[in-house]
Amino acid sequence: MRRIALITGAGRGIGAATAHELGRRSFHVIVNYRADTSAATSVVKQIQAAGGTAQAVQADVRDPGQVAELVEACARVDALVCNANIPPPFGPLAEMSWEDFAGKVTGELAGVFHLTQRALDRMREQGDGRIVYVSSLSAELVRPGAAAHATAKAALNTFAQHVAAEADAWGIRVNVVSPGAVRTEASAMMRTPETEAALGRRSVLGRMLDPQDVAAVIGSILDGGFDAVTGARIPVDAGYRVLSG
Secondary structure (H helix, E strand, O other), X not given: OOEEEEEOOOOOHHHHHHHHHHHHOOEEEEEEEOOOHHHHHHHHHHHHHOOOEEEEEEOOXXXXXXXXXXXXXXXXXXXXXXXXXXXXXXXXXXXXXHHHHHHHHHHHHHHHHHHHHHHHHHHHHHOOEEEEEEOOHHXXXXXXXXXXXXXXXXXXXXXXXXXXXXXXXXXXXXXXXEEOOEOOOOOHHHOOHHHHHHHHHOOOOOOXXXXXXXXXXXXXXXXXXXXXXXXXXXXXXXXXXXXXX
16 A cells, blocks of 8 residues: 655645655655645646656645645545745845734744644554654744744744654654755745855855755655654755855
């Protein structure tokens, strides 16, 4: 029987790349999406064309009722990847409204809170499971205009450590992957040839990341390569911190 992996925000970017990676690793992939049915369906068809199995399931992970239905649609949950993107406001804190700031922070936490509760119930019954939270290197770096995004991801990192401590009793491993700058649709508005070149000069590998770089690490964590690792935050940043720390 194929293991089942539930990936939130899997219609594009890191989520889509992770769906393909886990499909190649013989997981049945649940491609969760909030609004873009076409993108999610395309990911499913591509996984199937490559010989894997997948299905698309719509749900807004900030809504506990929709999360309950999402998890109920899974026969089991062997692996959970919390990747859904809550778009952050960018700009000076003095010009940001509390509503925009709180929307990012509470949206980020609501998405992982409700899903983690439901998934842990299933994993406890199974006596096994793996969870990966997709965070960001922004949680530990200070850059202008990113207060909401960085605060939300820092809170996610702390949340994940507490989940790891509680979940160990049931054989559940919980880790965080923290990507650096990645070429995705979400980051496109902030990328120029000049910024990409600058990021490359400040990283050991000399380049920005592609979604598959992050997906490969997530795949290894979920496919048995990190059985002795839990509660860890794993940076995937092309060596950016080495030259910028």
